[in-house]
Amino acid sequence: MDKDNEILNLKKALERQKLARKQAESFMESKSLELYESNAQLLNLNESLEEEVRRRTKKIEEKEKQFKALVENATDIIFTIDLNGFFTYVNPVAQKIAGYEEEELLLMKFSNLVIESHREEVIFHYLNQINQLDEISNLDFPISNKNGEVIWINQKARLIQDDNGPKEFVVISRDITENKARNESVKQSEEKYRGVIENLKLGILEVDTEDKIIKAYPQFCSLSGYSGEELVGKSPAELFLDESSKEIMKRESQERFNGVSSVYEVPLIKKDGEIAWVIISGAPFYNSEGVLEGSIGVHLDISERKEMESALREAKLKAEELNKIKEMFLANMSHEIRTPMNAIVGMSELLEHTGLDNTQSKYLSAISSSSKNLLILINDLLDFSKIESGNLSLEMESFNLKKLILKTTEIVSLKADENGVDLISRFDENLPTYLKGDSTRLGQVLLNLLSNAVKFTTNGMVWINVNSIKKENNKQVIQFTVKDQGIGISHNEITAIFNDFSQAKASTTRLYGGTGLGLSISQKIVRLMDGELEVKSEFGKGSEFFFTIAFDEVGEETSEEEFHDNYKIKVDFNHAKILLVEDNPVNSLMATTIIEKWNCNVYLAENGLEAIDMLKSTSYQLILMDMTMPKMGGIEASQIIRNELKIETPIVALTANAINGDSQKCFDAGMNDYLSKPYHQIDLNRVLAKWIEDQEKAKTKTKTDTLYNLSKLEEMGDPKFLKKMIALFLVETDKAIVEIQKAIVADDFKGIKATAHRIKPSINYLCTPRLFEAVKAIELWEGQDLELIAKTNFFLEEMQLALAQMKLL
Numbered sequence: 001m002d003k004d005n006e007i008l009n010l011k012k013a014l015e016r017q018k019l020a021r022k023q024a025e026s027f028m029e030s031k032s033l034e035l036y037e038s039n040a041q042l043l044n045l046n047e048s049l050e051e052e053v054r055r056r057t058k059k060i061e062e063k064e065k066q067f068k069a070l071v072e073n074a075t076d077i078i079f080t081i082d083l084n085g086f087f088t089y090v091n092p093v094a095q096k097i098a099g100y101e102e103e104e105l106l107l108m109k110f111s112n113l114v115i116e117s118h119r120e121e122v123i124f125h126y127l128n129q130i131n132q133l134d135e136i137s138n139l140d141f142p143i144s145n146k147n148g149e150v151i152w153i154n155q156k157a158r159l160i161q162d163d164n165g166p167k168e169f170v171v172i173s174r175d176i177t178e179n180k181a182r183n184e185s186v187k188q189s190e191e192k193y194r195g196v197i198e199n200l201k202l203g204i205l206e207v208d209t210e211d212k213i214i215k216a217y218p219q220f221c222s223l224s225g226y227s228g229e230e231l232v233g234k235s236p237a238e239l240f241l242d243e244s245s246k247e248i249m250k251r252e253s254q255e256r257f258n259g260v261s262s263v264y265e266v267p268l269i270k271k272d273g274e275i276a277w278v279i280i281s282g283a284p285f286y287n288s289e290g291v292l293e294g295s296i297g298v299h300l301d302i303s304e305r306k307e308m309e310s311a312l313r314e315a316k317l318k319a320e321e322l323n324k325i326k327e328m329f330l331a332n333m334s335h336e337i338r339t340p341m342n343a344i345v346g347m348s349e350l351l352e353h354t355g356l357d358n359t360q361s362k363y364l365s366a367i368s369s370s371s372k373n374l375l376i377l378i379n380d381l382l383d384f385s386k387i388e389s390g391n392l393s394l395e396m397e398s399f400n401l402k403k404l405i406l407k408t409t410e411i412v413s414l415k416a417d418e419n420g421v422d423l424i425s426r427f428d429e430n431l432p433t434y435l436k437g438d439s440t441r442l443g444q445v446l447l448n449l450l451s452n453a454v455k456f457t458t459n460g461m462v463w464i465n466v467n468s469i470k471k472e473n474n475k476q477v478i479q480f481t482v483k484d485q486g487i488g489i490s491h492n493e494i495t496a497i498f499n500d501f502s503q504a505k506a507s508t509t510r511l512y513g514g515t516g517l518g519l520s521i522s523q524k525i526v527r528l529m530d531g532e533l534e535v536k537s538e539f540g541k542g543s544e545f546f547f548t549i550a551f552d553e554v555g556e557e558t559s560e561e562e563f564h565d566n567y568k569i570k571v572d573f574n575h576a577k578i579l580l581v582e583d584n585p586v587n588s589l590m591a592t593t594i595i596e597k598w599n600c601n602v603y604l605a606e607n608g609l610e611a612i613d614m615l616k617s618t619s620y621q622l623i624l625m626d627m628t629m630p631k632m633g634g635i636e637a638s639q640i641i642r643n644e645l646k647i648e649t650p651i652v653a654l655t656a657n658a659i660n661g662d663s664q665k666c667f668d669a670g671m672n673d674y675l676s677k678p679y680h681q682i683d684l685n686r687v688l689a690k691w692i693e694d695q696e697k698a699k700t701k702t703k704t705d706t707l708y709n710l711s712k713l714e715e716m717g718d719p720k721f722l723k724k725m726i727a728l729f730l731v732e733t734d735k736a737i738v739e740i741q742k743a744i745v746a747d748d749f750k751g752i753k754a755t756a757h758r759i760k761p762s763i764n765y766l767c768t769p770r771l772f773e774a775v776k777a778i779e780l781w782e783g784q785d786l787e788l789i790a791k792t793n794f795f796l797e798e799m800q801l802a803l804a805q806m807k808l809l
Contacts, residue, residue, distance in 0.1 A: 001030065010160075013158045013160075013170060015270055016136070016158075017136075017156055017158070017322050054141065057619075058307055071464050074312035076091075076093065076174050077091065077093050077172070077173040077174060078091045078093070078094065078172055078173075079091065079094045079110075079173075080168055080169065081109075081110045081171065082167075082793060083130065083167070083169075084167060084271070085109040085111050085123075085126075085167065086106075086107075086108070086110075087105045087110060088106070088168065090102055090105045090106070091327075097145065097153075098143075098145050098146065099146030099149075104568040105169060113143040113144060113145070114141060114142070114143055114144075115141070115142040115143065115150060118141045118142055122141050125139050126169070126381070129159055130166050133161070133166070134159065135156070135158060136156060136158050136159075137156070137159075138154070138155070138156050139154075139155050140176060140180075141153065141155070142151060148183055150177075151175055152175070152176050152179075153173045153176060154173065154176045156171070156172050156173070157171045158171075158203075172783060175265060177229055190366055190757070191242070193301075196792070199277050199796050201299075202219055202298050202299065202300060203217065203219045203222070203224070203278070203295070203301070204216075204219065204296065204299070205220050205221055205297045205299065206285075207236060207295050207297065209292060209293065211237060212233055212234065212235060213232050213233060213234050214232065214294060215228070216228045216232065216646065222239065222270060223270075223276060223278075223301055224270055224276075225271030225272055226271050236249070237249040237250070237253075239519055240269050241266060241267075241268070241269065242267065242269065245266040245267060247304050248266055249266065252264055252280075254280055255282075256282055256283070256290065256292075256294075257284070257401060259284055259292070260284075261278060261283040261284070262281075262282060263281045263282075264278065264279070264280055264282075265278065265280065265302065266280065268299070274552060276301055276303050277301070277303050277306040278299045278301055279299070279300045279302055281300075282297045282298075283296055310710065312785060319794075335731070344678070345588050345678040345679075345680065350590065350593055394437070394441060394528055394529065395440065395441075396436055396437060397438070397439065398434050398435070398436050398554045399430070399434065399435060399436075399437070399439035401433065401434070401466070402427060404442065404446075405446070405464065406425065407428070408443050408446045408450060409425055409445070409450065409464065411447060412451055416454045418461065419455075419459070420460075421454050421457050421458070421459070421460060421461070421463070422460075422461050423450075423454070423462050423464075424461065424464070425463075425464050425466075426464070427466050428466060428467040430466045430468040431466060431467075431468050431478070432468075434553070434554045435478075436551060437529070437549070440552050441525050441528075442529075442549070444521075444522070445480075445522040445525050445547075448484070448518040448519065448521070448522045449464075449522065449545050450464060451487060452518060453482050453484035453545075454537075455486075456486035456543075457484045457485055457486035457487075457542070460485030460542070461484070462483070462484045462485070462559070463481070463484075464481070464483075465479075465480075465481040466478060466479070466480055466481075469548060474552065474553055475550045475551065475552060475725070476550070476551050476553045477548060477549070477551065478548065478549055478550075478551060479548045480546065480547055480548075480549070481545070481546040483542065483545075484543040485542040486542050486543060487540065488537050488539045489537040489543055490533070493702065494535060494537055497535060498519050498535075501781060518738050519533075529549045531547045531548055531549045532548075533547045567684060569598075569681070569685045570598065570685060570688070570689045571597070571598050571599070573598050573599055573688060573692055575599060576599055576601070576621045576688070576692045577600075577601050577618075577619070577620045577621050578600050578601065578602050578603070578622045578688075579603050579605060579614060579615070579623045579624045579649075580592065580595075580602050580603065580604055580619065581608065581610075581611040581623065581629070582604070582605075582624070582629075582654065583607055583609070583626060583629040583630060584626075587626075588604055591684070592781060594684060595639075595688070598688065603620070606624075606630075607629040607632050607633075607637075608631065608636055608637025609631050609632045609637075610647065611623070611625070611637055611641075615645060615647055615649075616645065619647075621649070621650065621691075621692050622648075622652065622691050623641075623650065623652070624654055624675075624690065625652065625653055625654060625671065627654065627655045632719065633667060634671075635666075638651050638670050639669050639670060644724070648808060648809050650673070650807050651673075652671065652672065652674060652687050652691065653671045653673070653674035654674075654679075655675070667727045668724070669732075670723060672691065672727060672730060672807065673690070673691065675687055690734070706805060707767060707768055707771060707801055707802035708766055708767055708768065708802050708805055709767055709768045709769075710722065710726075710766060713725055713765060714767065725765075725766070726806055729762055730803055730807065731761060731801065731804070732759075733762070736758065736759045737799060739751070740752055740756070740792060740796060743755065744792060747785070749788060750783055752788065752792055753779050753780075753781065756775050756776075756778040756792075759775065760772070760775050760779060763775050766806070767799075767802055768802075771795070771798060771799065772796075774791070776792075777791060778791055778792055778795060
């Protein structure tokens, strides 16, 4: 009977053990869930940690599933020991875990398996259970199996008693080694993330749905100057924000209620009254049932960044102000230098056509050479300023590559002869004749390189090699190389050769002259063309400069430069009356002398006020207007002529400024064209022919044959806009006419039709339907080429008459 009771008690004990095990499992699952929720909350603390936390959480979930499966399917370790600690029974799992056979275990004490560092603790635990007569105890400790492996076990021991008192222990154990390791990993992970967050200096704040602070983390307390106790229960908006920022916070809080996370920045008022700018990353958080409990705000102090931004804004304003001052200085310098330069260039050209002996010709040549050098200097400085401010742009036009190279070498040939230099040009036979790009800037780079090569070479050779590297997608990749046998550059000095205002040695400037800007500007221009100017050199053995540029290849056509080379100076303007407004007496004398040679009558005014007085009583066919004069400059005078006197005589600005935007000021003031000083006779002649001849043509047309129609623009009711549109139309259409004339010469019928297509919309707005239909017919022409040329020539004649009529408005 006692045995039956004992078995019954043992069964009950086993049932209680099972129940305890289930409770332990439930406890562990609950803790795992809490751990998961903690990790989920960490996900919201900082966006930069989201991915890492997500990965860790997933890993933990997977391990929890593995552990749960192990617990559900594994057979427990079951054994009994007497009060002296000797095994009296072991099940197969116990044998497997311990690594000993049953016979071996039954001769051992249980404590022999316990790791020595925990043995005393375990023995004391079970002696205490016997003394206290505790029925069940639970203990975790490590054991070592026969192979020396350490295994952590969770052990539940039931003390069995009989009438004589304690008798033995019935023990159920399970291997918790993996669980132990997992808990340690989670602990390390939590410590790691806690350390990361603390090192990131992120202030974290938890707020409930009533906008009350639940918890303030230490970094936030340090940021705000408040303790955690002072913050709990307070509204962060009321405590930290000014009125304007409260609206931002209110809007953001509503986003949290809608389950939306966001990032924003506000100024935070600290406890001591100082302002700390913070970026807040806000996110909602939920309980286990998915109910919104509040939001978490992660605060990053960006006060230093704000101070830097403020300092940068202030520095930018100062830099812009300095840049304006520099541009004003350069504009004034340009005017002051170009004005006398204009007289020097003009008078030199006039002097060339007088009877000069050899000595006088030599002196004149020296004057011309010096004026060219001075102009190069001022152009270098202006180009440098434009490049610095990002205002230098490239003009994409077709040009003859070989002709450009030959012209450039021709410019330096005289200096080459003086230095005893043989100048050799080599061209790849595969080079195309025509390319599309900025020939002026390319020529400027090559002229700089060739001038330097000749300047630093005495009794040697200078080569310019132009080679076609490859052709791809209708682009020609061309390499330019300028090589000399000059003084060369040392290895230490070559690294600074492209720096602004830099030459290899200070003595170089004294011996050879120059600003030290040529190579710097050349490098910047080549980079604008998507290339890189490079150099190879050895001191005393010469230098080699080279760069590679990709150009669009174009068909056989006449370039802009070649077209103007064919221009013939007109020598008779049939006593045209021209008003010259110029305060510099030498420039006045020069311009008058040139213009009167072409059968013109020139009338002088020294400033804008005199010009206005003269225009009140006399009409002229053309006004040449200087920009900068005493009493009244050209801009103000032109505005009065257009707006008050209502005089529409063409006005051409004579400007000594070369700063970007100067030409636009001319057009805005009502001027029709501009001529930059110093100008040559051919430039002045073109301007006179353009504006005086067109007027004569227009006068031959009857009033009933008007070719312009401004009604569409007049409907807008803005006279100033109308004048600007007319001025722009005149300039752009003149260019288009030149393009079409060039295309006719080159039999480029696609080019004719393409240009017609481009100007068709503006002709529709400013010209009669007859001209619009004519340009439209050219654009869509599919017939014979000769007929197209005939139609185009007739259209150009009509278009030039229309422009001439519009210039009289």
